[in-house]
Amino acid sequence: MAATVTAGTSTGMGMTTATRTDAALLQLLWLASPALPVGGFSYSEGLEAAVEQGLVTGEASAGAWLADQLHLGLARADLSVLAQAVTAWREGDAARVAALDAWVRRTRETSELRLQTEQMGRSLLEWMKAVGADAADLPSPAPTYPVAFALAAGRSPAPLREIALAYAFGWAENMMQAAIKSVPLGQGAGQRILARLAAEIPAAVDQALALGDDDRQSFAPMLAILSARHEHQYSRLFRS
Template structure:
């Protein structure tokens, strides 16, 4: 990375919906939650996303990203990647993280000329940020906001919600993104844990829906 490159611009580009990782294809179980009648309005959706961020994949992926950013050896990075895959509560949630990670690695390696290999999305993103000398906490904040933005976009289509409701939800979640980033940055893998049970159940049920719009 050259001295004139703005880290924020790189991260915004990487985490933009235009970056070809296919994030739009994944609802993280929201599709099944709507089908079950668990999400019917903006308030329920906002609470659901807060739980996913604070007690589920949001927190865990942030910790995994930070660990990958700090990893000093290929062996350590491989251990983190294996753990990230094992933490996925369903086959399609594993697909969600691994397919996006592979797409991110492929594109980012080609664009920036850095050595990246397929791994779960937060792991390969953390590694790329380290190789490009991007600040860890900034990477975490923007990653979390992008994750929640994608799920909000899915909810807008599925619940359905209005665009303004979607932006209200995201605005309310912005402080949580900053808090989780600050907590995850110094955390080690012992801090991993999840109790977003309904989200995990929804991810499993989504796999057997008769009609599906999303891959997770």
Template sequence: MPDATKTQAAAAGTGACAPAGHDLATLLTLFTASFPIGGFAYSHGLEAAVREGAICCAEDAAGWVALLVARGSGWNDLVLMAAAHRALRAGSVGALAELGDLAAALAGSAERRAETRLLGDAFAAAARPFLAGTQMSDGAAGAGALPVVAGAVAAAAGLRLDHALTAYAHNFSSGLVSAAVRLVPLGQSEWVAVMAELRSSVASSAARASVSTLDDLGSSALVSEIAAMRHETLETRLFRS
């Protein structure tokens, strides 16, 4: 992962200025639970973890999500998103397909591979109004793994990488905490408290990812990967992953 100096530089750059009004409106549209890609149907293995007793309260949920964003599948998503953003900015549309294949290979279970691909396709379709007149207006780079599509769309829409990474990390975290609200269950006030606690993880991981390379890919969230595999064999379930 990036060293401390690079991370501090990225964090400083992220805080240098807030998104302009137009870009902020785009971020708030693309990276929210209401963006119509069907993210509410996936728990990313969290349902199995709750069923097995690994997540029983708000504190457990916060720790689970923070780990994913810092050193798990969420971190890998941010690194892949950053690579896709840079590729599109450099005009390397062909590199997006390779990044999509890499993202699929990093998914530790069949459900997670289906999750990232289906959500990526849905994201590309839903984002079309933002892509008129851009490199992606013809849909040539508009399908594949979610973080790759999200990075390419953000670049095509002219969004700054650090802002887009923060928005993605926040949306990733919010989706999992919302799943925990239904599964644990948690109260709405606990949802707010968990999201407040996750702010530092979201910001620091996005800052690190903004200066990352593909060499920084890697996950140590093995329990989450195992939970995602076990979810596939649950007899009854609310979520698709």
């Protein structure tokens, strides 16, 4: 049974008890929410450029593109970093945290992808301060987004796998919204894409958790090319 965080409180429905597992779950839901003010909604991670180039033209191709990005990009890079960074933060291993953060920065293949992870990392630390974290306990300069997310989520007792699931689902929601705006698609199509990604996220997370340092990689040539083109795209909605 989960350990109690607070005593039972009286409600109209009787007595309720908050537990550590409740708090951890709610923290992950909060961190995964598109309403979190970290700016994730303003990035498409190359999807807008793929639409511009005619590689993504509708619901099916958008779903396939994002599923490939989940397995070939997120699972092999950020999700693996995230899991390893949670452990490093919890163990107080500053050198390991710094090494993981440096890996994220040097494997971003375009300036806009690097700026995205840096801006979202800074914004997440600002959010942590806004909701009560002591600024003296937070790193400076701010780490990249997956490392910052690991810090925020790792302060709860949530297991690594659940933290990675939350991170991946938050990414999927943002990318689904990017697809709706850039293709464009209707809300129903967006929800079907999100359902597909949600079904594939557990396997992607398991893949990420199994990776060691020598297995982790960030190699997606087409995405890098599209991102570089997007930096000079004449008309665009998104920052990446």
